[in-house]
Amino acid sequence: MIEVLRTLSWREVVFSLKSFAAAMLALYIAFRLDLSEPMWSVTTVYVVSQPLAGMVLSKSIYRVLGTIIGAIASVAFIAMFSNSRELFCLALALWMGLGTTITVYLRDAPQAYVGMLSGYSAAIIGLAVALEPESAFDIAVARCLEIVLGIVCATVVHHLVFPQRAGDALRKALQETLPSMARWAGDALRGQYSEAQGLIDRRRIIGTVVLLDRLRIFAMFDTPPLKVFDPAIRQIEGKLLSLLAILMSVYDRFAVLTRERPALAAELRPLLDHAATHMEESAGARTPGDASIKSDDAAALRTEIASYIPTVEELRRDRFAFLARSILLRLTDVIDLWRDAVWLRTHVSSGIRLPGSLAAPAFRPYRDLNAALIDGAVTAIMVIVASAFWILSAWPSGPTAVTFAAIICAITGGRDDPGVISINFLRMSVLGALIAALYVFAILPPLTGFIPLVAVLAPFYLFCGLLLANPSTVQVVMPLIFTGGGLMAITNRMAYDFESFLNNALGYIVGIGMGAVALHLLRPKGAKRAVERLLHGLFRDLANVFRTTHLDRAGFESRMFDRINALFARLDPMIAEDRAIIQGALASLRIGLNAIALRTWLPELPAAASAPIENALTVLAGHFLEVARRRRGLVPSGVLDQVTRQILALDESAVTVRAAESIFAIGMTMRQHSEFFGEPRDYGAAAGMVAVTV
Numbered sequence: 001m002i003e004v005l006r007t008l009s010w011r012e013v014v015f016s017l018k019s020f021a022a023a024m025l026a027l028y029i030a031f032r033l034d035l036s037e038p039m040w041s042v043t044t045v046y047v048v049s050q051p052l053a054g055m056v057l058s059k060s061i062y063r064v065l066g067t068i069i070g071a072i073a074s075v076a077f078i079a080m081f082s083n084s085r086e087l088f089c090l091a092l093a094l095w096m097g098l099g100t101t102i103t104v105y106l107r108d109a110p111q112a113y114v115g116m117l118s119g120y121s122a123a124i125i126g127l128a129v130a131l132e133p134e135s136a137f138d139i140a141v142a143r144c145l146e147i148v149l150g151i152v153c154a155t156v157v158h159h160l161v162f163p164q165r166a167g168d169a170l171r172k173a174l175q176e177t178l179p180s181m182a183r184w185a186g187d188a189l190r191g192q193y194s195e196a197q198g199l200i201d202r203r204r205i206i207g208t209v210v211l212l213d214r215l216r217i218f219a220m221f222d223t224p225p226l227k228v229f230d231p232a233i234r235q236i237e238g239k240l241l242s243l244l245a246i247l248m249s250v251y252d253r254f255a256v257l258t259r260e261r262p263a264l265a266a267e268l269r270p271l272l273d274h275a276a277t278h279m280e281e282s283a284g285a286r287t288p289g290d291a292s293i294k295s296d297d298a299a300a301l302r303t304e305i306a307s308y309i310p311t312v313e314e315l316r317r318d319r320f321a322f323l324a325r326s327i328l329l330r331l332t333d334v335i336d337l338w339r340d341a342v343w344l345r346t347h348v349s350s351g352i353r354l355p356g357s358l359a360a361p362a363f364r365p366y367r368d369l370n371a372a373l374i375d376g377a378v379t380a381i382m383v384i385v386a387s388a389f390w391i392l393s394a395w396p397s398g399p400t401a402v403t404f405a406a407i408i409c410a411i412t413g414g415r416d417d418p419g420v421i422s423i424n425f426l427r428m429s430v431l432g433a434l435i436a437a438l439y440v441f442a443i444l445p446p447l448t449g450f451i452p453l454v455a456v457l458a459p460f461y462l463f464c465g466l467l468l469a470n471p472s473t474v475q476v477v478m479p480l481i482f483t484g485g486g487l488m489a490i491t492n493r494m495a496y497d498f499e500s501f502l503n504n505a506l507g508y509i510v511g512i513g514m515g516a517v518a519l520h521l522l523r524p525k526g527a528k529r530a531v532e533r534l535l536h537g538l539f540r541d542l543a544n545v546f547r548t549t550h551l552d553r554a555g556f557e558s559r560m561f562d563r564i565n566a567l568f569a570r571l572d573p574m575i576a577e578d579r580a581i582i583q584g585a586l587a588s589l590r591i592g593l594n595a596i597a598l599r600t601w602l603p604e605l606p607a608a609a610s611a612p613i614e615n616a617l618t619v620l621a622g623h624f625l626e627v628a629r630r631r632r633g634l635v636p637s638g639v640l641d642q643v644t645r646q647i648l649a650l651d652e653s654a655v656t657v658r659a660a661e662s663i664f665a666i667g668m669t670m671r672q673h674s675e676f677f678g679e680p681r682d683y684g685a686a687a688g689m690v691a692v693t694v
Contacts, residue, residue: 008466011051014162016465019049022157023461024454026150031450031492035149036142039485040124044150046461046481049158051469054166054218056158058110060151061221066117067147070099071140073118074126082133088126089387089402095122096406097380104414105372107365110217116410121147123383123406127399159222167223170215171349174236177208178345181240182283185334186276188251191258199573199582202248206565209240229348236348239341241557243334249590250330257323264324271305275331282342287350291343298335305332312652315660322664329661364555365562366541371533375413375523382409382518386511400507401514407482408515416530416570418523422516425479429512432483433505435460439488445496453490460484483508527570531581534563538588539628545595546621553596560589584676587669594662595620604655609647613659616643620666627678635679640667 023045030038048063050056073095081088099119106112125143129136184201216233219226226233254272258265278297285291309328310321347354386405390398408425412418443456467477487505538560545556564585571578598617602610619636626633640663648660670677 011164012466012469015049015051015164015469016462018157018161019046019154019465019468020458020461021161022049022153023150024457025157026153027490028450029149029153030146033145033149034492035146036139036491037146037489039488039490040143040146041150041153042461043481043485044147045154046464046468046485047478048151048154049465049468051164052166052169052218052222053159053163054220054222056155057221058218059113060155062110062113063117064148064151066114066119067121067144067151069114069118070121070123071125071144074122074129075136075140077122077126078129078133078136082136085387085391089391090384092122092126092406093380093383093387095119096383096410097376099376100379100410100413101372101376103410104375105367105369107367107414108214109365119379120403120407120410123403127403163222165222166215166218167226170212170219170223170226170233173208173212173215174233174345174348177212177240178341179283180208181205181243182276182279185243185247185279188247189254189272189276191251191255198251199568199579202244202586203565203568203573205244206561206568209237209244210562210565212237212240228353232344232348232354236341236344238554238557239337239344241554241561243337243341244561245557245589245593246330246333246337248586250327250334253323253327253330257320257327261320261323264320268308268324268327271301271308271328271331274301274304275335278335279338282338285342285346288343288346288352291339291346295339295343298339302332302335305335312648312657315657316648319664322661326661326665329658364558366534366537366559366566368533368537371414375409378518378522379406379409379413381522382406382515385518386514389514395507397503397507397510400504401511404508404511405515405518406511408512409519411478412519416527419516419520421475422512422519424475426509426512426516428476428479429483429508432480433487433509435480435484436487436505437501439484440496440501441498444488444490444494479512531567531570534566535581535585536628538563538585539624542588542592542595543621543624543628545592545599546617546624549599551596551599553593556592556596557589560585560592564589580673580676584673587673587676591666591669594666598659598662601655601659605647605659606650606656609650609656609659612643612646613663616640616663623678632678635667635670635674635677637667637671640664640670 023042026041026045027038030041035041044063048056048060050059074092077088077091077095081091096119099115099117099122102115103112103119106115121143125140128143129139132139184205187201188198212233216230216237220230250272254265254268257268278301282291282297305328308324310325314321315325344354346352383402383406386398386402389395390402395401408422409418412421412425415421439456439460444453447453447456461481464477464481467473468481483505487501487508489501489504541556541559545551564582567582567585571582573579573582595617598613602613605613616636616639619639623633623636644660644664644667647656647663650656
């Protein structure tokens with residue numbers, strides 16, 4: 001935390017000041033409206049506040065929607081089960097479980113807030129109402145007003161006072177992404193970095209493209225003029241993802257060719273260097289006119305590459321000619337994709353609308369329904385257990401304990417190790433309770449007037465705002481805001497009652513503690529478990545690509561890159577075992593793209609070629625399903641080699657040769673990463689097969 005404070009910039013200070021101003025505005029209005037719990041407005045301001053204005057607005061819209069849905073649900077449950085706390089708590093548990101499931105399933109999407117807020121808003125409102133069912137509507141309206149007031153104040157202040165717009169961040173990211181990609185591509189094509197460093201660079205590039213999509217979503221909220229360029233920006237994202245996949249393919253193939261056929265690799269090296277130079281020179285193009293000039297250079301380079309492509313006879317004689325051919329064809333694809341990306345970027349940067357209308361691919365992140373259902377079930381079970389404790393003990397602060405047990409399960413859902421996070425939340429909540437006690441019994445009693453109140457609250461909330469601006473300390477500061485602010489319970493008519501304060505504080509702490517225990521006992525935990533889930537989804541996606549005829553290349557690429565990005569976040573490329581998993585995941589992407597290509601070409605192939613390819617695809621689909629179920633078996637190399645020879649002998653048409661190349665590439669890639677793709681560890685070592693990445 002000290003290190004974070006040392007690295008603070010003026011941006012974090014401005015963010016903290018704006019958040020505090022919005023919180024005090026919300027508190028003042030809540031006082032004027034004589035709302036029963038004004039501190040909910042203050043807490044909501046800090047929950048909603050984000051560094052970028054678009055993030056605040058998108059979060060606010062879905063939080064308001066979630067709050068309203070939760071309020072309606074809570075009133076409905078009270079109306080149906082006012083005479084039975086047991087049934088009310090059961091309905092609330094199922095509702096909270098559903099909300100958590102939706103939140104974990106949607107992950108980082110702004111819509112995920114609807115599930116979270118509709119869940120714990122129902123708990124916040126409903127459990128308070130359960131004690132006074134005749135006041136259900138009034139209490140629901142009051143809680144909604146307090147929460148919506150905080151959301152509105154945060155949105156207005158962050159948009160009007162020194163706004164940091166996602167649109168500006170997006171424009172800057174677009175300007176920097178292509179030069180960064182060109183530098184990485186230059187190093188990759190020239191072979192100028194180590195294996196581990198290459199993976200680290202790939203991680204950075206993948207993270208940049210994923211960030212572009214998030215910024216694009218938020219920019220639509222705070223920079224409306226960018227909406228007309230939304231299709232172009234999504235096109236750029238799609239081009240960069242495809243470009244990244246193909247560049248990795250070229251790099252890995254050329255590394256193998258250099259090892260196995262150094263003379264042939266030396267012949268091709270000038271072409272790779274020429275392509276790298278072209279990308280570096282064209283990355284800075286500022287206008288569509290500049291991009292057109294560079295397109296002429298690209299056309300000349302494509303012609304030069306075509307003159308080096310091996311003939312079919314050479315492919316039949318030397319299997320490494322397949323490598324040379326695939327490198328050259330993929331290099332041509334790199335040039336074409338780069339030309340398109342530069343052309344699109346110059347239109348967005350210049351503010352020039354694209355001619356005509358382009359189909360804009362959407363970034364489709366992976367979803368894990370099973371993990372979402374588990375987290376939803378844990379939340380539901382926790383609410384039922386906490387409710388039973390409340391009903392059986394008749395503890396006056398039982399509803400508070402149930403509420404915070406539900407909240408801790410909801411906000412930690414989807415994390416790798418929610419038990420550890422919840423324990424840290426508990427520790428900081430205890431600190432928050434002590435800070436609240438200091439305020440309630442020492443600082444607040446002598447005060448009269450709003451200005452002195454603002455002055456004494458400033459140190460606590462300004463400090464929290466500084467920490468909230470840094471993603472690494474959000475988990476530290478949010479418990480302080482939730483517990484410290486909630487227990488201060490500042491209203492127009494303050495009551496400094498130690499017994500009441502202690503009961504409320506125990507309700508917070510016991511509820512969070514119960515949630516932490518439940519997460520430790522019921523929730524699968526650890527980065528290892530998360531990696532297993534990611535790999536399970538990866539192999540199932542591969543199996544689906546091999547067996548389906550309805551193909552969505554953009555969707556497959558974006559899901560795979562999203563998973564790879566998640567693996568990078570949990571694995572260390574400097575550790576051999578982790579590096580092997582990352583390399584296998586990257587290889588899976590390329591295998592899947594080859595499968596999509598084969599499915600696309602099947603209708604054009606003669607029956608003598610399509611039948612064995614269809615059989616090979618079926619065999620591979622079954623193999624990947626078995627790997628997803630953690631069943632190991634030999635990579636079907638023999639089948640793939642036989643199909644490659646069989647279809648290559650049929651004719652010399654372009655589509656037949658491309659199909660043979662793809663089958664060959666799939667087989668050799670699986671052999672290189674045989675252990676990752678399910679082969680027993682000792683078998684791969686004994687076989688000593690030549691490894692070729694595609």
